[in-house]
Amino acid sequence: MEDGSRRVAELDTGFFVRWLTETASAVDREADRLTELDSAIGDADHGSNLRRGFTAVTAALTDKPPPSPGAALGLAGRTLVSKVGGASGPLYGTLLRRTGRELGDAATVSREELARAMSTGVEAVAALGGAAEGDKTMLDALLPAVRALPESFTAARRAAAEGAVGTVPMRARRGRASYLGERSIGHEDPGAASSLLLVAALERSWEAADE
Amino acid sequence: MKMLINAPERVVEDALRGMAAAHPELVVDVENRVVIRRDAPVAGKVSLVSGGGSGHEPLHAGFVGRGMLDGACPGEVFTSPVPDQALRAAAATDSGSGVLFVVKNYTGDVLNFDMAMELAEDEGVRAARVLVEDDVAVTDSLFTAGRRGTGGTLFVEKLAGAAAEEGAPLETVEALARRVAGACRSYGVALSPCSTPAKGGPTFDLPAGELELGIGIHGEPGRERRAMMTSAEIAEVTVDALLEDLGDSATEHPFLALVNGMGSTPLLELYGFNAEVRRVLAARGVVVARTLVGNYVTSLDMAGCSVTLCEVDEELLRLWDAPVSTAALRWGC
Missing domain, CATH: 3.30.1180.20 (Dihydroxyacetone kinase; domain 2)
Known part of the structure; x- marks a missing residue:
């Protein structure tokens, strides 16, 4: 179904907890594929690292149910920073923490507000990693997704999917794949692939709210 | 592929338990994944702390001891440690003379140690950082994450460790470590x-x-x-x-x-x-x-x-x- 056009998107804490647990399930399902992508141009641990992190996120959300959307993202971000390590821990941790901070204490937020907050979060990731669109990183999925998010969750997921596939012909300029030079061409970036899982989980969480 | 392990997710923990059993001169915190020399903090001495993904042994925990590192924090295999680990190693080994983090130049290591530096300073620990980037195979630094830290790490840890053991202050140990990294x-x-x-x-x-x-x-x-x-x-x-x-x-x-x-x-x-x-x-x-x-x-x-x-x-x-x-x-x- 197409989302958003038929009703105003008011996203509550339940939506955000569902988003994070949906992401955790997707990461768990796709961990081997992420690791496989990472072994082509990286160091073959992206799936197992994110699985460890998001498993801890799910546990933390159950342990300490967050009072607001912003608190849910803050808790998830802090958990990723303290459990994942590598580059993906600080990068995904920063994305969620900064997005959460932008949302403040609001009990519900609109999709447009989420898009603005996520945009700030993605900019923080770009600053931390020193990367830009086209460098064959997670940003190549996240930036198009955030631009499409005001339209609908489905549009965001499609944009992220196109962005992830779009990393295949790119030459990596940041992260461990950059050491390969020309030989990084022809492989999908594992960070863009995991970012698509995060964005796709947004759409699923929204559909679940409808049921 | 056959491996001498119990389960992939237990590899680091098992190795640390074994290290504790073999080396009573080290304090091995298996749960928090921190290895420090038993006599730390050494009064008046700058502490050297390093860490990184596991899989490079004996680097770094094998270099903890007199004349080299005061503490090490091993991450998962090929994954940099989290900031909490580096902070714990720094806090446990700081005598008040400050801590020098030796960091290999990989995006993850740099991000996590930078966060650890901020946390250390919040706790009143004077902290400095030296980056090891010695791999000449990475020629195109503008279009990559920069030169990787590899074998040069051993020289930085040994030479700066010796200077720290002699009682050199933080600024001197840091400058020396930087000089070695550049050499x-x-x-x-x-x-x-x-x-x-x-x-x-x-x-x-x-x-x-x-x-x-x-x-x-x-x-x-x-x-x-x-x-x-x-x-x-x-x-x-x-x-x-x-x-x-x-x-x-x-x-x-x-x-x-x-x-x-x-x-x-x-x-x-x-x-x-x-x-x-x-x-x-x-x-x-x-x-x-x-x-x-x-x-x-x-x-x-x-x-x-x-x-x-x-x-x-x-x-x-x-x-x-x-x-x-x-x-x-x-x-x-």
């Missing part, structure tokens, strides 16, 4: 890929009869693949890559040389390779003052080798010869 050049070659426990098999394909030049220490493929060469030919390629980067300064000072195994190349082959490396260096007019041969900065079970050259003066040579007592390096005491 190191490394180049590595893989004869086989490595197998990570998480993947359970090789991280890339390397056909029989070929070798990979310019590899890092994370099982990532290198920059160029060629038909297999002899030890003498590999030494030529390796030394030339190092000397090209060093330029004219290569014949002005003596060097420390590390001929390092990547994990599954026998010492018999490494010593043979060292003979070839020394022959090529001599032919190019380069003087080697001290040599270390062995598996020190490894990449799990990868076959292959790397060579690190570290340009030294009399002061650095004296610090190299200074006593060291760790699980993996021990002399003079």
